[in-house]
Amino acid sequence: MTNLDRQRANRDAQHRVAATLTPASSYGRAVNRYLGAFGYLDRLPTQPGPTDPHPTAVVRPTVAVGVHDSPASSIAVDHAGIEAELRGADLRLILIETAIRDQSAEHERGAALLTYLVDRVHAGTVHVSASSRLLTGSPATLLLDEVRDADLVVVGSEHGRISDAAGTSVSAHIAAHHPGPVMVVRMPAWPAGTDFTTRPIVVGIDGTASDPAVAFGLDEARLRGCELILLHAADSNETGTDQVIEQAERTGVKVHRRTAHGSAITALTEASLHAAAVIIGGRGHHGLPGLLLGSVGQQLIRQAHSPVFIVR
Structure with missing residues (x-):
């Protein structure tokens, strides 16, 4: 053989x-x-599936992912590929290199990395079109500009390290400034246990059905076929979640309400231990004290045990 x-x-x-x-x-x-x-180690590209001889022009959503030469970057790309597949979206991989003296050699390494990651996407997804772009400059500034039209942006973050998958503090910068949903991939132990794909989505809420984070969480749970947990502060108003539960029942998503006791960061970090992802809003009007992309948001994207979505 x-x-x-x-x-x-x-x-x-x-x-x-x-x-x-x-x-x-x-x-x-x-x-x-x-x-x-x-086997979560090797790159094994597969042959593309059959194509439609008479394709219909369709405007597809876009998932963009910032990449870097690190294990966290490969994990971020994997999650971005899965999200693109669930959404029927195209995937765009973006590598930003900082200017150095030996730019030619760095460019070669960057191009090889992008080729590897694009092949990785094609090996692990079905009918996801992946493209790549290699740029030179400030990672935070350029990446934010490159992803401005994306429907979802994915960045990675390494457990217990300052540097993240697209460069130092880039994930926090994108999460703080991108106007659309951002997924910060926090997977200190990936692949996770065999129950990972049956874990729920957790949303930190203020009890209002109009919260964009709640609507996003409901859509994400529907796409994944999982349950949704609405995590609210002990003194917040729960009546607004009744509408969410009624809407969820119509789409086949099972919703649970949970009460968070203590600080927001403690409650959300503990919830992330048993969640497929945690979703928080990017505005400061939540029932969980301090739940905004300030101190709590910054801590969560560094400490969570699952991916974190920031939604505005």
């Missing part, structure tokens, strides 16, 4: 094992493809 044959046999075996790990939700299937495609 050749090395290529062994790789194919191993990949087929990984796909069979991964298929038994989680229920057949769209999100579960997407995650399992990544786990099966790589």
